[in-house]
Amino acid sequence: MPAIASPPPKMGLRQRQKIERQNLILEVAQKRFSEMGYVDTTIESIADEAGMSAVSVFNYFGSKVGLLFALVKESDTRLLAKLRNLSDERHEEAVEAVAEFARIIHDNATTYLTKRLWRRVLAASIVEQSSEFRTQYKDLDLELQKQLGHLLVALQHSGRLTPDAPIARLTETLFMLQNSRFVQYMSSDTILEAEADVLFRADASLVLEQFSN
Structure with a gap:
């Protein structure tokens, strides 16, 4: 279930209610986007199911794209926590x-x-070129690439990558390949996750071959 945050115990009533309303809107938006599709879901229908006005939804998230990005941001917040714990x-x-x-x-x-x-989401990250959506989506990508770099450094320190392995270049190349396979996987209804894993593993093997111990 999407959640912007859990209100701290000492938070004021008004701020607590604001966060609870935002979380409810995101929960409804995720449900309606998944069931009805993005195009057929309206701000008004989300507001109606959440029991508030469309104006309130617009005030919190700005637009339907803003709602979509809020869902992506929450997803990536959880993702980054998982990647930071990757050993x-x-x-x-x-x-x-x-x-x-x-x-x-x-x-x-x-x-x-x-x-x-x-x-x-992928289309919006391209089309919404001057928007906050594109800027923040790019920032999230950079943070993911940073986490991959940390992993490669750890692999080098442990001896599984050679001392002369060009970490910065490997990070950029592997992340680009990972992104390409991610887009390929999300763009197809026929490619299974296991197949996407095999394809990227083959990519990574070629890139890391001469630097692996």
Whole structure:
């Protein structure tokens, strides 16, 4: 269930109610987007089911795209927490650790949003070029890339990547490949998650081959 935050015990009543209303709106939006589709869901229908006015929804999230991004942001907040806890010690080979990184991203993404909604998110990240959506989506991508870099550094320190492995270049390349496979997976109704995992694992193997111990 989406949630912006759990209101702190000492928070004022007005602020607590605001957060609770925002969480309710996100819960309803996720449900309606998944069941009705993004295009056929209106701000008015979300407001009606949440028991508040459409003006209130607009005031909190600005637009339907703003609602969609709020869902993505919550999903990525949880994702980053999982990736920060990812241990390089779980796998003997670097490629397995990197493959798990990508698998966590896929698992988290499909837990919170359907493939159809992710297609809308990916489209919005391109179309909404001057908006806050695009800026924050890019920031989230940079944070994910940073976490991948931390994983590669840990793999190098543990001896599973060679001392001369170009971490910055490997991070950029592997993240680009992971993103490409993510888009491919989300864009297709026929590619299964297991197939996407195999494809990225093959990509990562080629990239890391000469730098793995």
